[in-house]
Amino acid sequence: MVSKKKKFGAFIFAVIFSIAIVGGIFGVCYYKGIVSYPWQIKNVTSADNTIAFSKEETVSEPEEVVVEEKPEVKPSVETEETKPEPETTVEEPETTEEEQDVDFNSLLSEDGIANTGVKLDYYGALSVSDGKLVDSHGKEVQLTGISTHGINWFPEFAAPETIASLRNNFGINVIRLAMYTSDYNGYCVGGSDNQKDLMDKICSAVDAATENDMYVIIDWHTLNDENPNTYKAESIQFFGEMVRKYKGNDNVIYEICNEPNGDTTWSDIKSYAKEVIPVIRNVDSDAVILVGTPEWSSDLESVQDDPLNFKNIMYTYHFYAASHKDDARAELESALEAGLPVFISEYGLVSADGNGSVDTKEAKKWYDLIDEYKLSSCIWNLSNKDEGSALISADCQSTLDWKYEDLSDEGKYFFDKLSEGNKTGNDN
Template sequence: MRKKYNYLLVAFFFLLWSCQSKEPTATAKPNLPANPPTDVVTVTNAVAQFGQLRVQGNRIVDKNGSPVQLRGMSFFWSQWIGKYYTPEAVKWLKDDWRCTVVRAAMAVDYEGYLQNPEAEKQKVTTVVDAAIEQGLYVIIDWHDHEAEKHTEQAKAFFTEMAQRYGDKPNVIYEIFNEPLDVSWSGVIKPYSEIIINAIRQHDPDNLVICGTRNWSQQVEEAANDPIKQPNVAYTLHFYAATHKQWLRDAAARALNKGIALMVTEYGTCEASGNGVLDQTETKAWWKFMDDNKISWCNWSLADKEETSAALKPGAKSTGGWADAEISPSGLFVREELRAKNPK
């Protein structure tokens, strides 16, 4: 009996020692592959990942000289739907939508900056400050169709932005949203050079994105007569149901002539912002932009009743949007963002 008792006692103490010598299962390390797949990029902080961007040939490259492609969302005209220009919305776009870039579309005309400069500027700086805190790239967009008529105001605005943010690699300057049917060489380019020179007095490094003729579509004209300054790229805008293969072909020709492009605004629908949600053409554009490492922002983070709006009317201003608050276009774009910008 004592022998059996001794065996039981020894077994008890061995079991006790064995349990105490192991880590709790809750803190056990997962079995990870020694060499994770190279095609998966974990971007918890895009700016920490890619660093100072620059233009090299016909590509935008990261701090290591590798082509980089940013994907994200553009806010709507600030004076009309400014309620989403909040730190909480920016954070949600990073954490849930997995954006690596956002675009603050500061309205200039139509009771925008020209009439209410401090109010509209405050919306922009709120988004920029939040993007810097979250490690996102952020486009400061002079959202104007006739910027050549507001050169002095644009010069003063971008001088102030460069003084404030010139030491932050997060910032990208979009100095002319969508020029109308005016001359590239005679109007848009001279305006752009004036604004670039003003920016460069305080910020020698960050990207400047220049608009192109006819709603930022005539990129070949810029390729034929480019601005002779470093770290300048050119804007290409499209709406998938209206602008199809012919515009992709024109963009390819511009790239082949040596300029870099950024799609700072595109829609999944018709150029009106409404009409059919064209998933087939949008996917064709996504492939084209992926193949050519072209960064993009989708238009738009708004709750307007139109196809291009990413949110449904009444969606809250602070992020946290349930699927029921997101429009069909928003769900479509969010799925692409989450697939291509993995967390």
């Protein structure tokens, strides 16, 4: 028989052995994270205010992962996004019109003044030969510029410093001075003091254009008086004074009637021109003279059938891109092909009433035609009047050295068109 002492010893050994086995199993489980001691568990309130349990290890581990991954991932993403952009810009800077516009708009001087980077040529004395405007060597030339609004409305935009700014920043080589005859204190309706004031403004602007190597068009701006014969006597007196003052200038061009309209026929205009032109020719035998045409200077067909018999004469054609489209271009092109000398002394990129938005599609077609035939032209109008055809934004009070954002939509389109000369290296 086994003694009690031996039985007790065997029992103690069995208990110790069992505890060792259980402890070993629990230790392995704890090491592997399968179980936790009660004092290592804490209460966590979830978003819906219920009690959840989480281990300290599981809270700290995500924080460590986030901290380690951020500095590695973020720089690599930024580098991949920014690298292709400069490569594309360098290799294909002219692939789209949108990219070109960005390039044009960045043409600013150091002080933020918009500058096309272009300065169009001054050719000296001009004449008309075989339906073309040419220089003293018989080489065809092209004038590109701006028409003021009526100087009796917006005289500040015909100031000498404004004209100098246009030459320096826009680079244009011609300015048209629009002097209304009957509208808003026009030359023929405002009295003698008004006449003297307007003539002084014209002379000041002509002198400024001359000093800046620009051509200048003195525009007898017929409009609501419709028929130029209405104020023929005043016209003869005015142009007589102008030509005597500027007979020695190679840069002065005379536009003897702006836009005959209403019932005015080419016969009416021709009769008027045959009396006014000799007044200029008697003093300056070579000056270029522009003659308006019927229907707001858009009817060239009637002129082709019965042109004037004077040298150095050009006929004006006006268009507004949003109103005058394929048919108008076809009529102009027909006249040009027939050899009629045409000068676009006024045009706009909006509707014919001077309002609306820029018709970019039609504007491009018109500019393509102008460039194809090397037509000289002046865009309407230099003012901040609240209308689509004004080149300066209505909320801009500056009269010179404009920033790009100071320009209207038409002003920006024209500025960008001029800037193409800088981009292509072609001044005309």
